Amino acid sequence: MGPLDGLKVVEFAGLGPAPFAAMMLSDMGAEVTRITRAGDADPHTGHDTFLDRGRQTLALDLGTAGGLERARAQIRRSDILIEGFRPGVMEKLGLGPEAALAQTPRLVYGRMTGYGRQGPLAQKAGHDINFLAISGILGLLGPRDAPPLPPLNLIADFGGGGMYLAFGLICAAFEATRSGKGQVVDAAMIHGVTNLASFVHAQMARGRWVAGRERNFLDGGAPFYRTYETKDGRYVAIGPVEPKFFAVLLTILGLDDNYRTVQFDRSQWPRMHHDFATVFKTRTRDEWDAAFADADACYSPVLSLDEAIAHPQMRGTTRVEKGVVQPTAAPCFSRTPPRLAPE
Secondary structure, eight states, X not given: OOTTTTOEEEEEOOSTHHHXXXXXXXXXXXXXXXXXXXXXXXXXXXXXXXXXXXXXXXXXXXXXXXXHHHHHHHHHTOSEEEEOOOTTHHHHTTOSHHHHHHHOTTOEEEEEESSOSSSTTTTOOOOHHHXXXXXXXXXXXXXXXXXXXXXXXXXXXXXXXXXXXXXXXXXXXXXXXXHOOOEEEEEEHHHHHHXXXXXXXXXXXTTOOOSSSSOSTTTTOSTTSEEEEOTTSOEEEEOOOSHHHHHHHHXXXXXXXXXXXXXXXXXXXXXHHHHHHHXXXXXXXXXXXXXXXXXXXXXXXXXOHHHHHHOGGGTTSEEEETTEEEEOOSSOXXXXXXXXXXX
């Protein structure tokens, strides 16, 4: 079931991005066996954590010869291995890439780290916020008159980490079908985050990115690409970057059509932002929804998670599974649907 049906994966239980990568493979039909520590009550497992869904669990004591041999046996029957420990941990167990590839030459060995396996910070502890900070991305996020604002743990953990690891694993597994040889896939979150920010780096290289927060098109600096508070204390988001959509926005807001000619004039942005904010405060969010219902102005209400789940356009992105609402697998496939496909 799923496009990865028949692919065998062994995952050494960890936190965050590595389990997310394993979840993505499992969602797509891979057979994932998760090795956990024997006797430990793992607080990160259970049907309501989502990241561990679709797995078989094998509890082993890797401090014993018997536990290690069972782990090696599981590796031998696998196409892919996933681990997210600090550099050197798997080597100390005798389960590092050199040993694993020696016994299973076709194995794709996936490693998830924050700072990478080399360099002065390789052994340092860290979380999403730290990896964003060191990569220069955190300093771009948030309002200009306040500290940088962490974007949950979506960018480094799951975007620059788990998704890049999953992508790399499938790339290497595809190559192994032709060469018969495995390899190590080293996914460092600071590397993935930097790659995710390719557009921003390109804008900087072309002299189109101004230093500081809330000073650019996509960081809240442009009055036509940001959120606004409504009369009832809720929020709406607008993003009419293209002039034709911007013109529609001005018409609905009832603002001076002369703004059309100065949309990209940064000197006009403070005045434009003030006028937009003033007008949006005159109606409730629902009233603005109605006003923009039939218009192409790149407008959206800022929904809560509960509101998003109930929104008709979000149909299929979540489903009730084992009594709880959880995100469905993504993307969708026309012929080989994933395990947790949209209903």
